Amino acid sequence: MCKNINTSLKTSTCDCRPRWRTKRAAPAHRTSSISGMEEEGARPLFSFGVIADIQYADIDDGYNFVCTRRRYYRHSLKLLRRASDSWKSESPRPSFVLQLGDIIDGFNKKHDASRKALDAVLRELNNDGAAAVHHVWGNHEFYNFSREELSASALNSKGVCGAEEGAAGDSYWYDFSPRSERYGQALRLLLEHNDNEELNNPPGLEQRFVKFNGGFSQDQLQWLDRLLTISDEKHEKVTIVSHLPVHPSSSDPICLAWNYDEVLSVLHSHKCVVCFMAGHDHDGGYHKDFYGIHYLTFEGVIETPPEQDAFGTVYVYEDKMILKGHGRVASRILQYL
Numbered sequence: 001m002c003k004n005i006n007t008s009l010k011t012s013t014c015d016c017r018p019r020w021r022t023k024r025a026a027p028a029h030r031t032s033s034i035s036g037m038e039e040e041g042a043r044p045l046f047s048f049g050v051i052a053d054i055q056y057a058d059i060d061d062g063y064n065f066v067c068t069r070r071r072y073y074r075h076s077l078k079l080l081r082r083a084s085d086s087w088k089s090e091s092p093r094p095s096f097v098l099q100l101g102d103i104i105d106g107f108n109k110k111h112d113a114s115r116k117a118l119d120a121v122l123r124e125l126n127n128d129g130a131a132a133v134h135h136v137w138g139n140h141e142f143y144n145f146s147r148e149e150l151s152a153s154a155l156n157s158k159g160v161c162g163a164e165e166g167a168a169g170d171s172y173w174y175d176f177s178p179r180s181e182r183y184g185q186a187l188r189l190l191l192e193h194n195d196n197e198e199l200n201n202p203p204g205l206e207q208r209f210v211k212f213n214g215g216f217s218q219d220q221l222q223w224l225d226r227l228l229t230i231s232d233e234k235h236e237k238v239t240i241v242s243h244l245p246v247h248p249s250s251s252d253p254i255c256l257a258w259n260y261d262e263v264l265s266v267l268h269s270h271k272c273v274v275c276f277m278a279g280h281d282h283d284g285g286y287h288k289d290f291y292g293i294h295y296l297t298f299e300g301v302i303e304t305p306p307e308q309d310a311f312g313t314v315y316v317y318e319d320k321m322i323l324k325g326h327g328r329v330a331s332r333i334l335q336y337l
């Protein structure tokens with residue numbers, strides 16, 4: 001089953017600090033101080049749940065492509081149930097849940113089980129009137145469904161819990177539909193950086209240029225810039241959610257968005273951004289940059305052993321967010337600057 005990998009950064013313009021640290025060196029702020037905060041009795045404004053890379057499939061355990069991590073395809077549903085039960089038992093309940101992409105695994109397509117697997121996961125997520133769910137689309141969504149199917153499905157979160165019409169725009173982070181113009185643009189960019197016959201096989205140094213990643217179009221970047229300008233004017237605090245990580249110190253280099261540096265430039269040109277949450281790198285990661293932005297990459301459910309957990313609840317305060325992690329997800333205080 002397993003094949004060998006054929007192995008054959010860059011900063012935003014305004015970041016004058018030393019270059020990226022590796023994500024392994026990133027400091028963790030653990031639960032001890034978080035308990036202290038809770039003892040003060042401060043009530044959060046609201047809370048929300050977060051979960052990433054469930055990648056459910058009704059198949060036996062397997063491994064990632066390079067055979068370094070076990071994947072618990074069937075068990076992922078049980079881990080989701082535990083997360084869902086935990087959110088349901090909270091008082092007050094989380095206002096919503098963020099599902100950060102790769103909700104079911106690409107293997108479902110081969111077994112003609114995409115719809116059945118998605119229904120099974122959504123049943124657990126929507127378990128007995130649980131919180132509204134915002135879904136992010138990951139690469140595995142595009143292995144299972146066409147863009148049109150995704151738009152028409154429950155994975156289209158537009159309108160969920162007050163999301164403004166057009167907030168998700170007409171653009172998405174990935175666009176692999178052979179019919180689209182953007183597919184051509186993405187492919188040309190990929191071919192400029194990756195000359196392997198198999199485009200999921202990473203090229204030398206710029207490993208992120210593989211087909212299972214993706215990039216941001218100029219339209220998307222402009223849309224993001226516009227939205228963040230409005231939030232700056234309103235003195236809001238913004239958390240951005242994504243399947244792909246964008247900070248090299250919060251992710252393995254192979255999982256980064258192709259043009260992560262362009263995204264960082266946009267984020268750094270606004271005062272409102274406090275946090276960027278992603279999935280995709282199943283080992284997780286964390287980094288706080290010079291601008292005070294917290295980059296959280298959530299550990300993936302799919303590579304979490306059945307007896308462990310991988311989800312979190314974020315409590316939002318005026319001056320910070322507190323992530324209460326479960327299992328592999330560490331608890332952290334995310335203080336705003």
Ligand SMILES: Nc1ncnc2c1ncn2[C@@H]1O[C@H](COP(=O)(O)OP(=O)(O)O)[C@@H](O)[C@H]1O
Nearest residue numbers: 005006064065102139140198200201202212280
């Ligand atoms: N080094 C590689 N060479 C060729 N194909 C690969 C390589 N790594 C991953 N793939 C393929 O790319 C797709 C996505 O990989 P996968 O590990 O499932 O992604 P994810 O990390 O999103 O779960 C799979 O079809 C996988 O077989």
